[in-house]
Amino acid sequence: MHEFILGAEVMHSIMQTVNQVAKHDVNVLITGESGTGKELVAKIIHLQSPRAENPFVPVNSGILSGLMFEDKLFGHEKGAFTGAICQEKGCFEMADKGTLFLDEVSDLPLENQIDFLRVLEDFCFHRIGGNEIIEVDVRIISATNKDLKNEVKKGLFREDLFYRLHVVPIYVPPLRDRKNVIPKMVDRFLNQSAINFKKPKPAVKPEVIDLFCRYDWPGNVRELKNLLERVFILNDYDTISVEHLPSDFLWHFKDPHRIKDLEEIRSEAEKKAIMDTLHRLAGDKEKTAKILRISPRTLRYKLQKYNIKYERSSKPPI
Numbered sequence: 137m138h139e140f141i142l143g144a145e146v147m148h149s150i151m152q153t154v155n156q157v158a159k160h161d162v163n164v165l166i167t168g169e170s171g172t173g174k175e176l177v178a179k180i181i182h183l184q185s186p187r188a189e190n191p192f193v194p195v196n197s198g199i200l201s202g203l204m205f206e207d208k209l210f211g212h213e214k215g216a217f218t219g220a221i222c223q224e225k226g227c228f229e230m231a232d233k234g235t236l237f238l239d240e241v242s243d244l245p246l247e248n249q250i251d252f253l254r255v256l257e258d259f260c261f262h263r264i265g266g267n268e269i270i271e272v273d274v275r276i277i278s279a280t281n282k283d284l285k286n287e288v289k290k291g292l293f294r295e296d297l298f299y300r301l302h303v304v305p306i307y308v309p310p311l312r313d314r315k316n317v318i319p320k321m322v323d324r325f326l327n328q329s330a331i332n333f334k335k336p337k338p339a340v341k342p343e344v345i346d347l348f349c350r351y352d353w354p355g356n357v358r359e360l361k362n363l364l365e366r367v368f369i370l371n372d373y374d375t376i377s378v379e380h381l382p383s384d385f386l387w388h389f390k391d392p393h394r395i396k397d398l399e400e401i402r403s404e405a406e407k408k409a410i411m412d413t414l415h416r417l418a419g420d421k422e423k424t425a426k427i428l429r430i431s432p433r434t435l436r437y438k439l440q441k442y443n444i445k446y447e448r449s450s451k452p453p454i
Contacts, residue, residue: 168308198243216265
């Protein structure tokens, strides 16, 4: 969990929420782009909860539908359908006394959402082909890379199920919004690779770290981890240099005069607005946040994000 705790103020805030919510059996909905580490957050919640000694069972909600989905979650009795040669427990039973993690819950088929909702109401169900009522004690943690409220508006997700899952929301920001942790992540992932592949850990040249910090990582933490693992396996050098990085990664830096995308333009405009307002108000952060119509906490986050350092002046603004 180090890559979550180290470096970024926003991740410290997330971990404070995680520490609080872990103690209580409430449903948690984790949102964020693919690869940001939503499942890791769910595991941390489980491991810090009273259920830590019991199973953590992950389920990809979008790969199954209909009877196959019911079978995955609720299990079946012997002879319930063709191929059911023995009794099988579903994920709900396997997660009894522990945590059931529903990944990509937004992809849960609409036809199965009502069945799932019924179980969440009393945690009782039948296996397919069975009459016995199965009771379980399970905590539900869900994750999605979509805006579930928008899915509700489009009629793709039940509103009652949304509010059942959306008790405590946690948003995991993309790696591009916490680039200051990249050097520590690189060190962490290389340590892991050295252990996993039984090879010496290489040093990393500063220009490599600089490229990593300039890149926006659309695949987020997972993309960074996979890239480092690839470089580690394919090279036996004592030091990782720019020339050791894959060509499909270096391609992003071929044209230094490339057209800026909307995210870059927006970030530059945001940084300039904050700096100009701070300057006009002689560094008064409280007034700056008010004028920019953001919370003081959001302002502190953006000051760190853009590395803006401006101490409040004793002189009144001109």
